[in-house]
Amino acid sequence: xxxxxxxxxxxxxxxxxxxxxxxxxxxxxxxxxxxxxxxxxxxxxxxxxxxxxxxxxxxxxxxxxxxxxxxxxxxxxxxxxxxxxxxxxxxxxxxxxxxxxxxxxxxxxxxxxxxxxxxxxxxxxxxxxxxxxxxxxxxxxxxxxxxxxxxxxxxxxxxxxxxxxxxxxxxxxxxxxxxxxxxxxxxxxxxxxxxxxxxxxxxxxxxxxxxxxxxxxxxxxxxxxxxxxxxxxxxxxxxxxxxxxxxxxxxxxxxxxxx
Amino acid sequence: xxxxxxxxxxxxxxxxxxxxxxxxxxxxxxxxxxxxxxxxxxxxxxxxxxxxxxxxxxxxxxxxxxxxxxxxxxxxxxxxxxxxxxxxxxxxxxxxxxxxxxxxxxxxxxxxxxxxxxxxxxxxxxxxxxxxxxxxxxxxxxxxxxxxxxxxxxxxxxxxxxxxxxxxxxxxxxxxxxxxxxxxxxxxxxxxxxxxxxxxxxxxxxxxxxxxxxxxxxxxxxxxxxxxxxxxxxxxxxxxxxxxxxxxxxxxxxxxxxxxxxxxxxxxxxxxxxxxxxxxxxxxxxxxxxxxxxxxxxxxxxxxxxxxxxxxxxx
Amino acid sequence: xxxxxxxxxxxxxxxxxxxxxxxxxxxxxxxxxxxxxxxxxxxxxxxxxxxxxxxxxxxxxxxxxxxxxxxxxxxxxxxxxxxxxxxxxxxxxxxxxxxxxxxxxxxxxxxxxxxxxxxxxxxxxxxxxxxxxxxxxxxxxxxxxxxxxxxxxxxxxxxxxxxxxxxxxxxxxxxxxxxxxxxxxxxxxxxxxxxxxxxxxxxxxxxxxxxxxxxxxxxxxxxxxxxxxxxxxxxxxxxxxxxxxxxxxxxxxxxxxxxxxxxxxxxxxxxxxxxxxxxxxxxxxxxxxxxxxxxxxxxxxxxxxxxxxxxxxxxxxxxxxxxxxxxxxxxxxxxxxxxxxxxxxxxxxxxxxxxxxxx
Numbered sequence: 001x002x003x004x005x006x007x008x009x010x011x012x013x014x015x016x017x018x019x020x021x022x023x024x025x026x027x028x029x030x031x032x033x034x035x036x037x038x039x040x041x042x043x044x045x046x047x048x049x050x051x052x053x054x055x056x057x058x059x060x061x062x063x064x065x066x067x068x069x070x071x072x073x074x075x076x077x078x079x080x081x082x083x084x085x086x087x088x089x090x091x092x093x094x095x096x097x098x099x100x101x102x103x104x105x106x107x108x109x110x111x112x113x114x115x116x117x118x119x120x121x122x123x124x125x126x127x128x129x130x131x132x133x134x135x136x137x138x139x140x141x142x143x144x145x146x147x148x149x150x151x152x153x154x155x156x157x158x159x160x161x162x163x164x165x166x167x168x169x170x171x172x173x174x175x176x177x178x179x180x181x182x183x184x185x186x187x188x189x190x191x192x193x194x195x196x197x198x199x200x201x202x203x204x205x206x207x208x209x210x211x212x213x214x215x216x217x218x219x220x221x222x223x224x225x226x227x228x229x230x231x232x233x234x235x236x237x238x239x240x241x242x243x244x245x246x247x248x249x250x251x252x253x254x255x256x257x258x259x
Numbered sequence: 260x261x262x263x264x265x266x267x268x269x270x271x272x273x274x275x276x277x278x279x280x281x282x283x284x285x286x287x288x289x290x291x292x293x294x295x296x297x298x299x300x301x302x303x304x305x306x307x308x309x310x311x312x313x314x315x316x317x318x319x320x321x322x323x324x325x326x327x328x329x330x331x332x333x334x335x336x337x338x339x340x341x342x343x344x345x346x347x348x349x350x351x352x353x354x355x356x357x358x359x360x361x362x363x364x365x366x367x368x369x370x371x372x373x374x375x376x377x378x379x380x381x382x383x384x385x386x387x388x389x390x391x392x393x394x395x396x397x398x399x400x401x402x403x404x405x406x407x408x409x410x411x412x413x414x415x416x417x418x419x420x421x422x423x424x425x426x427x428x429x430x431x432x433x434x435x436x437x438x439x440x441x442x443x444x445x446x447x448x449x450x451x452x453x454x455x456x457x458x459x460x461x462x463x464x465x466x467x468x469x470x471x472x473x474x475x476x477x478x479x480x481x482x483x484x485x486x487x488x489x490x491x492x493x494x495x496x497x498x499x500x501x502x503x504x505x506x507x508x509x510x511x512x513x514x515x516x517x518x519x520x521x522x523x524x525x526x527x528x529x530x531x532x533x534x535x536x537x538x539x540x541x542x543x544x545x546x547x548x549x550x551x552x553x554x555x556x557x558x559x560x561x562x563x564x565x566x567x568x569x570x571x572x573x574x
Numbered sequence: 575x576x577x578x579x580x581x582x583x584x585x586x587x588x589x590x591x592x593x594x595x596x597x598x599x600x601x602x603x604x605x606x607x608x609x610x611x612x613x614x615x616x617x618x619x620x621x622x623x624x625x626x627x628x629x630x631x632x633x634x635x636x637x638x639x640x641x642x643x644x645x646x647x648x649x650x651x652x653x654x655x656x657x658x659x660x661x662x663x664x665x666x667x668x669x670x671x672x673x674x675x676x677x678x679x680x681x682x683x684x685x686x687x688x689x690x691x692x693x694x695x696x697x698x699x700x701x702x703x704x705x706x707x708x709x710x711x712x713x714x715x716x717x718x719x720x721x722x723x724x725x726x727x728x729x730x731x732x733x734x735x736x737x738x739x740x741x742x743x744x745x746x747x748x749x750x751x752x753x754x755x756x757x758x759x760x761x762x763x764x765x766x767x768x769x770x771x772x773x774x775x776x777x778x779x780x781x782x783x784x785x786x787x788x789x790x791x792x793x794x795x796x797x798x799x800x801x802x803x804x805x806x807x808x809x810x811x812x813x814x815x816x817x818x819x820x821x822x823x824x825x826x827x828x829x830x831x832x833x834x835x836x837x838x839x840x841x842x843x844x845x846x847x848x849x850x851x852x853x854x855x856x857x858x859x860x861x862x863x864x865x866x867x868x869x870x871x872x873x874x875x876x877x878x879x880x881x882x883x884x885x886x887x888x889x890x891x892x893x894x895x896x897x898x899x900x901x902x903x904x905x906x907x908x909x910x911x912x913x914x915x916x917x918x919x920x921x922x923x924x925x926x927x928x929x930x931x932x933x
Contacts, residue, residue: 053461058364077599079653085463095454099476108472109462112652159458166462282825283740289732290741290749293795297752300763300792303770353666361663370667372921377674379913381853383881384906387888388677391684396627434673441670465656488758495760497856498885524762524856531860539778546766550759557758561751 002029002200003069003169005050010064011229012042012049014057019045021229023064025219027170032192032201034211034238037221038258042230043204046221047172050202051087052080068170085113087170088163093179094155096147096162103143105158106130109166125165133161134191153184157191164199171195173203177210189214208254212242220250304547311540319541329545334510335520336549339425339500340493342514343432347493348486350433351440355478358441359448360470371445378438386502389431394422394503401426401515412512419517423505426514428522431499436489443488443564447481448474480563487560491553494524501525523549599649605641605657612637634665678910685907688900693908698866698878704897708905710868711883714783717872718862718879719852721787722794727844729791730798737799738806739828756796764792765857772861781863783872786879789857794847801843805836838927842920849916853909855881880905880912 005027012020020042027033035043048054049062052073066073073083096105106126110117117125126143130136135157139150147158156176163171173192177185192201192214205211211218219235234247245251252258316324354374358367401424405416418424451474459469475482506521506529521529523545531542616633620626638661645654688707697710733753737746768789772780809832817827833840863876864886884905891898 051461053457056457056460079599079649081463081465081653084461089457089461091454091457091461093454095452095458097455097458097473097476099479108459109464112462112464112468162458162462276823276825278825279823282828283736286732286736286740287745289729290736290745292729293733293749293756293799294752296792296795297756299771300759300767303767303774304763307766307770307773350666350670353663354670357663357667361660362667373674374670376914376917377670379849379917380674380677381855381881381906381909381913383853383855383885384677384681384910387884387902387906388673388680390888392676392680399625434670437670465652467656467659468652491758495758495762497760497762498859498881501856502885502888524760527762527766528856528859532863535778539773543766543770546763550763553758553760553763554755557755558751560758561754565751 002198004029005170005200006065006067007050008065008067010046010049010062010066012045012054012062013060015059018229020049020221021231023232025232025235027200027202028217029200030196030198031216032196032203032214033217033219034215035202035204035219035221036206036208036211036253037230037233038223038253039206040230041221041223043219043221044174045230046232047174047202047204048089050170050172051084051089053084053089055080085109085166086168087172088166088168089172090156090159090163090174090176092175094152094159096150096155096158098146098148100147101144102139102147102150102158105147106161106165109162113166129161129165130158132164132195133157134187134194135161151184153180153187156180156184156188160188160191160195164195168199170200170202173201175204175206178206185210208242212238218242220245220247220253222249222253300550301547304543304550308540308544308547311537311544314537314540318537320538325541325544328541329523329548331508331510331520332523332526332545333548333552335425336494336522336524336552338512338520339428339432339522340490342425342429343436343493344486344490346429346433347437347440347489348482351437351485351489352444352475352482354437354441355444355448356470356474358445360466360474371442374438374441376438377434378442382435382496382498383502385431385435386499389427389499389503390423393430394424394427397422397424397427397430397515404515413514415513416516418515419505421505421517423503423519424515424517425504425519428500428504428519429514431503432493432496435496435499436492439492440485440489443485444478444482447478447485451477480566484560484564487556487563491556491560494556495549495553497524497528501528599653600645604644608640608644609637612640634661637661681903681907681910684900684903685905688904689907693901693904697868698883699868701866703892703894706897706901708878708880708883708901708908710865711878711880711905712908713868713870714862714877714879715852715881717870718783718786718790718858718877719848721784721872722790722851723844723848725787725791726794726798726847730795730847731802731840733795733799734802734806735828735832737803739824739832753796753799756792757800759792761789761793761854762856762860764789765860767792768857768861781861781876782874783862783869783877785861786858786877787872789861790851790854793854793857794851797847797850798844801846802836802840805839805843806832808839809835838923841927842924845916845920845923849913849920852916853881853913855885858882859885880909884909 007023007025007027010020010023011018023046035047037043045054050066050073054060062074068087071078097108100108103126106129107122110122110125127136130139135154138154139158147155150158160171177188180188189210192203195201203215215238217235218238218241220233220241221230222233223230234241234245234250236246241250242254245254311319311325314325316322319325319328321328358370358374362370398418398420401414401416401418401422404414405418408414409416455473455477456469459472464472500522501524504519504521504525505517506525507518508520509518510520511518527542527546530538534542612633615636616629619629619632624632638658641657641661642654645657692705693707694712695709696705696707698706699710733749737750741749768785771788772782772785813831813835814827817831822830858879859882862879862882864882865876865878869875869877884902887898887902887905
């Protein structure tokens with residue numbers, strides 16, 4: 001299921017403004033890639049460009065290629081809806097659909113993709129997704145209650161269950177723990193460790209300890225200056241980035257000298 | 260602007276100055292006056308309707324008592340308002356979707372104004388337009404309807420030769436309540452949290468699926484409340500119906516014939532200037548019924564809308 | 575599998591249907607080309623003698639069916655449905671603009687005939703047949719609307735001030751709720767109220783300008799309250815606290831700080847409220863009646879107003895009816911111009927004088 005993504009010379013524009021410039025990286029399957037960097041350096045923009053969510057902003061566009069499975073995601077005939085179906089996303093703040101039950105939240109994507117799915121298949125897939133999100137034991141008795149009644153950490157795991165229910169190849173996480181308390185954060189980090197055996201995961205985080213804990217590869221984004229586009233400064237094994245980074249700016253950032 | 264909804268103001272215990280007391284008194288008085296006026300509307304209508312309520316049945320116009328006098332009017336009122344709502348509500352929701360989620364963002368405000376202009380046109384003008392433009396235009400279609408769908412009681416016919424039918428009244432009413440419904444629904448759709456929309460898109464929803472998953476459920480109670488508001492407006496609309504509808508009394512569901520029940524409001528407007536004595540009291544009694552019905556509908560609508568507002572607050 | 579302790583086996587290999595990453599999509603110009611074809615077909619139908627309305631409906635249907643059957647085999651059912659919904663949503667918007675355009679075109683084309691100087695300078699005193707004007711009705715409308723505004727604006731503003739600055743607890747909640755409910759009172763009921771009120775004291779034959787103004791006030795007050803309330807809520811609390819910190823009493827704070835900040839918004843709201851009531855016909859029909867001559871005194875006898883004038887010219891035309899109907903349409907035209915100008919003025923006021931607190 002997990003797939004490799006190769007990004008080559010990616011420039012991301014909002015209208016005429018160049019937000020991110022010249023990013024090239026390879027995202028390995030069944031691994032966790034963390035993106036770190038100071039605020040406004042374009043790491044979230046870059047993340048959203050991987051499943052074409054950034055296109056929701058009017059006049060946003062990219063140049064360069066994002067290749068998954070020998071297919072350029074920005075090639076002609078590629079449907080953004082199909083891209084998002086295969087590259088799932090988890091957001092900064094938990095966002096279960098407030099009008100849907102826990103069950104319906106997880107089933108939402110499945111119902112879209114397969115209108116004729118049988119009730120028993122759906123039950124099985126919902127259960128599997130909730131188990132995979134380490135949430136099953138906590139919610140199995142109240143599947144028909146609204147998802148908004150859960151705690152923040154549970155809601156976020158519900159959103160992860162919703163994202164993996166459609167069996168994507170890649171999971172993007174945009175600061176998934178920034179709105180959570182330390183215990184919930186721990187639960188999500190454990191979950192990420194389990195999920196990486198099956199998915200390619202890209203996570204944006206502000207928390208360098210988190211990047212060090214959960215990721216195999218870390219990419220550091222930075223701005224050259226105010227008004228300049230964000231750039232990928234360096235990407236390497238997480239252990240190497242946090243011990244002997246090859247770039248001075250990376251070292252300054254991870255040692256807490258700025259950002 | 261949830262932050263401005265409930266201004267947090269320190270409650271200071273200051274000695275009341277005369278200026279403060281007068282100003283506070285004045286503004287409180289104005290608020291109480293409004294409640295008094297609303298109560299006064301009910302009270303004065305009741306007083307002036309009373310002679311008709313206690314009058315013997317044969318003195319009421321029609322000679323069969325107040326209830327039988329008002330009932331066909333109430334029927335016509337409810338019939339026209341119901342069908343107007345049936346047409347207007349789906350259109351209004353669709354228009355609200357267009358303005359908030361389909362139209363280019365830069366245009367969306369201007370397009371909203373254009374729909375609001377529909378609400379600004381005085382009802383007398385809708386009446387004249389309905390009479391001179393819309394009614395003649397329905398002659399062909401109503402003939403067709405009778406011919407091919409005449410088995411449905413609504414289109415039984417025979418079609419009116421002037422086009423001044425309940426159908427035209429319903430269409431004019433629908434146009435008139437459309438902007439009111441659409442404005443409230445539009446506001447609700449606009450407040451749909453972006454996060455929910457993105458959540459839907461991120462699991463691979465098309466735009467329509469996203470709207471159905473995130474936007475429509477979020478706006479559901481606003482749609483219901485706004486529809487009730489529109490219903491209230493349609494129930495009380497006077498001049499457009501008075502001009503458009505050719506009235507013969509009687510209770511019928513036939514929308515396209517020349518024999519139509521009148522509505523309470525239109526009946527008052529048509530009869531009042533020439534009425535004297537008990538006739539006026541009977542008209543006011545019918546007005547009291549209309550007031551009660553619209554008050555009920557509006558209170559229900561506001562309760563529904565307000566509940567949603569609490570629901571979707573800052574949490 | 576990441577599941578820790580599976581309680582029963584689930585078929586992990588069961589494929590679920592989905593949108594493949596790459597599939598054929600319609601070219602970008604597809605909707606435009608389809609639309610152009612549909613419109614051409616529609617024009618051909620019009621040429622063949624079908625009504626324009628019917629042709630337009632057929633064009634929309636044709637477009638919907640065409641884009642669906644083109645998209646379905648290539649892009650799949652979901653995308654095809656999305657395209658159909660998009661078509662439907664856009665069509666309803668255009669459908670809603672149709673009456674707006676039709677009303678405006680009709681009123682202008684029919685009202686232009688008598689849009690002359692005589693219409694604005696003459697009353698209907700002694701006029702039979704052609705000629706005459708709506709001078710008396712215009713004056714009447716201005717007086718009645720002005721009076722209504724004079725009654726409604728202070729009451730409405732004070733109530734809004736109460737709600738925002740003083741109101742707490744049950745009374746405030748009741749007022750807020752019933753002001754909202756009051757916006758839904760049918761205008762004819764407001765007219766009956768004014769009539770009932772005066773009939774009680776002066777007998778059932780009474781017709782006075784002030785009665786009409788009171789009826790209109792019942793309709794206008796809630797609109798003024800709501801719009802003023804919204805504007806007062808937008809005044810940032812920091813401003814109030816800054817004034818308190820200077821030891822200003824509350825009432826002076828409201829008059830010197832809050833009201834001036836919100837003034838542009840309030841003026842916009844009042845203008846829109848006037849625009850809403852100036853076209854009201856029903857309540858004036860039963861409280862003012864109609865006259866042919868000019869009456870400047872709202873406390874003495876019947877007065878003519880534009881909407882009622884238009885109504886009576888339509889309902890009681892002379893023989894031949896054309897001059898009357900022309901006057902009715904011209905009155906409607908004048909009314910629509912007034913309403914549009916007021917709406918435009920309201921937008922201008924809010925744009926030009928908006929406080930710079932929210933951008």
